[in-house]
Amino acid sequence: MSHPAPASPPAAPTPRGHYRAEPLWVPWLCLAPFILTTVVFLAWPLLQSVLLAFKQTYGPRNAVWVGLENFTFLFRDPLFWKAVGNTALFALGSVFVQLPLSLGLAMLLNRPGLRGRAVFRLVFFAPSLVGLVFVGLLFSLMFAPRTGLVNTVLHGVFPAFDPEFPWLEVYIMPALILAALWLYVGFNMVYFLAALQNVPEELLEAASLDGAGPWQRFRHVVLPEIIPIASFVVLMSLLGSLQLFELPFVLLNGGGGPDNRGLTVVMYLYQTGFITGDLGYASAIGWVLALGMAMFAFAQKRFIRRHEEN
Amino acid sequence: MSLFARLRQVYTLTTPAVWILAALGLIAAAVVFSRPASRPEGLVFWLFSRSHQEAYQPVLKKWNAARPTPASTVTDLLLDGGALERRLLSGFMSGTPVADLVELERGMAGRAFSGPVEDIGFVDLTERLREEGLMDTINAPSFGPWTSRGRIFGLPHDVHPVLLAYRSDIVEAAGIDLSTVETWDDFFRLMRPLMTDENGDGRPDRYILNFWATNGDVLEAMVLQAGGGFFDDHDRLALDTEINARVVATLATWTGGPGRISVDAPEFSAPGNTLRLRGVVLASIMPDWLAGVWKMDLPELAGKVKLMPLPAWEKGGRRTSVQGGTMLGISRRSADPEAAWEFAKRLYLDRETHAKFFASTTIIPPVRSSWDHPVFARPDPYFGGQPVGTMFIEQAAHVPRRASSPYNALARSRLNDVLLALVARVNREQITDPEVLLPETRRLLSEAQTAVQTLIHRNVFLRTEAP
Numbered sequence: 089m090s091h092p093a094p095a096s097p098p099a100a101p102t103p104r105g106h107y108r109a110e111p112l113w114v115p116w117l118c119l120a121p122f123i124l125t126t127v128v129f130l131a132w133p134l135l136q137s138v139l140l141a142f143k144q145t146y147g148p149r150n151a152v153w154v155g156l157e158n159f160t161f162l163f164r165d166p167l168f169w170k171a172v173g174n175t176a177l178f179a180l181g182s183v184f185v186q187l188p189l190s191l192g193l194a195m196l197l198n199r200p201g202l203r204g205r206a207v208f209r210l211v212f213f214a215p216s217l218v219g220l221v222f223v224g225l226l227f228s229l230m231f232a233p234r235t236g237l238v239n240t241v242l243h244g245v246f247p248a249f250d251p252e253f254p255w256l257e258v259y260i261m262p263a264l265i266l267a268a269l270w271l272y273v274g275f276n277m278v279y280f281l282a283a284l285q286n287v288p289e290e291l292l293e294a295a296s297l298d299g300a301g302p303w304q305r306f307r308h309v310v311l312p313e314i315i316p317i318a319s320f321v322v323l324m325s326l327l328g329s330l331q332l333f334e335l336p337f338v339l340l341n342g343g344g345g346p347d348n349r350g351l352t353v354v355m356y357l358y359q360t361g362f363i364t365g366d367l368g369y370a371s372a373i374g375w376v377l378a379l380g381m382a383m384f385a386f387a388q389k390r391f392i393r394r395h396e397e398n
Numbered sequence: 399m400s401l402f403a404r405l406r407q408v409y410t411l412t413t414p415a416v417w418i419l420a421a422l423g424l425i426a427a428a429v430v431f432s433r434p435a436s437r438p439e440g441l442v443f444w445l446f447s448r449s450h451q452e453a454y455q456p457v458l459k460k461w462n463a464a465r466p467t468p469a470s471t472v473t474d475l476l477l478d479g480g481a482l483e484r485r486l487l488s489g490f491m492s493g494t495p496v497a498d499l500v501e502l503e504r505g506m507a508g509r510a511f512s513g514p515v516e517d518i519g520f521v522d523l524t525e526r527l528r529e530e531g532l533m534d535t536i537n538a539p540s541f542g543p544w545t546s547r548g549r550i551f552g553l554p555h556d557v558h559p560v561l562l563a564y565r566s567d568i569v570e571a572a573g574i575d576l577s578t579v580e581t582w583d584d585f586f587r588l589m590r591p592l593m594t595d596e597n598g599d600g601r602p603d604r605y606i607l608n609f610w611a612t613n614g615d616v617l618e619a620m621v622l623q624a625g626g627g628f629f630d631d632h633d634r635l636a637l638d639t640e641i642n643a644r645v646v647a648t649l650a651t652w653t654g655g656p657g658r659i660s661v662d663a664p665e666f667s668a669p670g671n672t673l674r675l676r677g678v679v680l681a682s683i684m685p686d687w688l689a690g691v692w693k694m695d696l697p698e699l700a701g702k703v704k705l706m707p708l709p710a711w712e713k714g715g716r717r718t719s720v721q722g723g724t725m726l727g728i729s730r731r732s733a734d735p736e737a738a739w740e741f742a743k744r745l746y747l748d749r750e751t752h753a754k755f756f757a758s759t760t761i762i763p764p765v766r767s768s769w770d771h772p773v774f775a776r777p778d779p780y781f782g783g784q785p786v787g788t789m790f791i792e793q794a795a796h797v798p799r800r801a802s803s804p805y806n807a808l809a810r811s812r813l814n815d816v817l818l819a820l821v822a823r824v825n826r827e828q829i830t831d832p833e834v835l836l837p838e839t840r841r842l843l844s845e846a847q848t849a850v851q852t853l854i855h856r857n858v859f860l861r862t863e864a865p
Contacts, residue, residue, distance in 0.1 A: 234669070346612065
């Protein structure tokens with residue numbers, strides 16, 4: 089019979105009769121780097137940006153408290169709402185075009201017996217490695233009038249097609265969605281593929297034995313199993329769309345494009361803060377955007393909780 | 399338990415790597431904080447252009463050699479334009495280190511002038527310029543972009559008059575004589591026969607002018623040439639003027655519909671250069687600095703291009719415009735603003751530097767006394783042996799005045815939007831007559847005026863100082 093290891097001796101009683109564990113400063117000492125970094129680089133700037141949203145500034149020495157003026161102006165600023173509309177359109181494009189395509193590709197790659205799965209996965213995933221700025225430059229060259237690949241090919245195949253068709257003036261948002269599609273379809277496909285590979289095989293077999301067809305298996309077996317991952321991908325796509333900046337910035341040479349049809353909320357924030365120099369208004373835009381994003385995240389969390397409860 | 403034992407206990411809770419990192423961090427911090435903030439002795443000079451830096455070296459060396467102590471020598475530092483702007487604005491607004499002398503491009507200057515006039519970080523040069531007679535020596539319109547609320551904050555580096563460059567090889571081969579051209583109408587009438595469809599695809603293979611509705615720089619130059627602009631002489635927003643309306647309506651018919659004569663061949667881009675080399679675009683708006691860029695970027699066009707004054711909007715009208723600009727400012731925090739001012743004058747008013755700079759960049763100086771230097775009259779083989787310097791100088795006195803408002807870029811962008819809306823209508827309804835567009839143009843300009851004015855009015859710093 090083995091003896092239990094001897095317990096460590098009890099801590100000595102304090103003069104008041106209480107047992108003292110560790111000195112209070114030890115955990116604080118260990119936490120100090122984190123707390124210091126968080127306060128200096130996160131909490132303090134956040135607090136400052138909240139205050140900034142209620143001011144107009146020209147450097148720290150020239151700040152005028154304007155109360156809610158930045159927010160009231162924002163809600164009647166047509167350019168802000170145009171940016172919101174454009175961003176929402178892009179987000180819808182991302183969710184309703186990009187994600188179904190990603191899921192479709194993932195299902196194709198998840199077919200049993202498919203040869204060269206790793207190669208396909210790499211090919212589809214590769215565009216997401218090149219970065220948004222590169223994609224922006226690439227697509228701006230592709231869509232260039234007369235010399236761009238798209239117009240050259242279309243004019244070559246259909247001579248009646250105008251070789252100077254200005255895609256980036258007429259179809260800004262579709263061009264942006266297309267560029268994002270090329271970039272992110274493979275990236276999201278990897279999430280879906282991982283989720284699909286975790287769908288229990290026996291459930292699918294049982295459904296088949298019960299006479300379920302491919303659509304019914306997808307609808308009643310696959311979809312419920314991948315919902316947590318799918319909702320996460322939807323959330324990430326939505327948040328990414330709301331923060332869209334680099335792609336239109338490069339594709340449209342730093343502007344919002346004709347009639348600001350490519351202006352996104354973050355681009356407007358940048359233009360307001362760093363081109364016009366109105367940092368207070370830019371901060372107000374940033375906080376409204378942050379609140380919007382928090383609402384989406386909250387809604388996703390509730391959706392997942394409800395799904396799990398069911 | 400003793401303190402040592404406690405510390406030892408804490409130590410055992412972590413890995414040695416943590417403590418090594420912490421020790422390295424502490425040592426690094428100690429080294430950084432123990433060193434006094436070093437700053438080169440004498441004056442520091444920030445600039446954003448390598449060609450400027452190279453041209454200034456002889457003056458800089460001579461200046462430094464003539465200083466007995468390093469206290470008034472000058473150290474130059476080349477920065478990327480964006481980095482220079484950020485560091486400058488941070489310096490002005492937050493007190494971070496900033497150079498004594500800063501060369502600034504027009505697009506950046508507006509932002510430096512957006513605060514209260516007494517807080518602009520540059521030394522107000524107005525009185526100095528007056529007292530030393532420099533207001534008369536320097537070409538007057540060159541002060542415009544560096545003037546805010548009546549005060550001048552920079553010594554102008556250039557004039558940047560605009561001429562028209564055209565493909566002389568193609569034009570002369572077609573037997574077209576452009577020497578009689580006075581107006582844009584004359585120019586297009588003579589050039590239109592060159593807009594032929596040789597490959598039979600139903601579209602012209604050549605277009606007369608490099609202009610597009612999205613090209614804000616050229617749009618601004620065209621509007622200024624006509625006597626319009628975005629701000630009036632008192633820096634008040636003036637987008638919805640009749641001149642602007644007429645110019646924008648006319649430009650819309652140049653850019654779209656059956657009367658289209660322009661093509662989009664952006665500068666500094668491979669697609670744009672390809673169109674220029676292929677002869678798809680026959681004429682381009684050409685500020686003096688762009689002439690130098692073409693010589694470097696498009697050597698294949700040497701001898702195939704010539705310059706002429708811009709055709710006027712109406713007979714007897716202005717034959718030039720203006721595009722771009724650079725100034726030299728002195729920081730108000732400079733340890734020795736007097737030495738900085740002396741250096742600025744030495745650098746920007748030096749006749750030989752002007753000549754050398756022109757030879758390498760084709761940029762003419764704003765100092766009128768330098769204009770008779772022989773280098774400006776020298777024939778330029780790239781432009782068919784024309785005396786390019788003289789041609790730009792002849793137009794220098796006529797360049798339009800420009801404002802320095804921080805809202806200039808915004809106003810320009812709104813004017814672009816108006817033009818784009820008009821081009822869409824021109825394409826839709828196949829309009830060729832600008833008069834048809836005028837009512838809508840006036841309405842759109844009025845809306846643009848209101849939108850920009852609303853934003854300007856929000857700026858409490860400018861609001862209180864409005865004239």
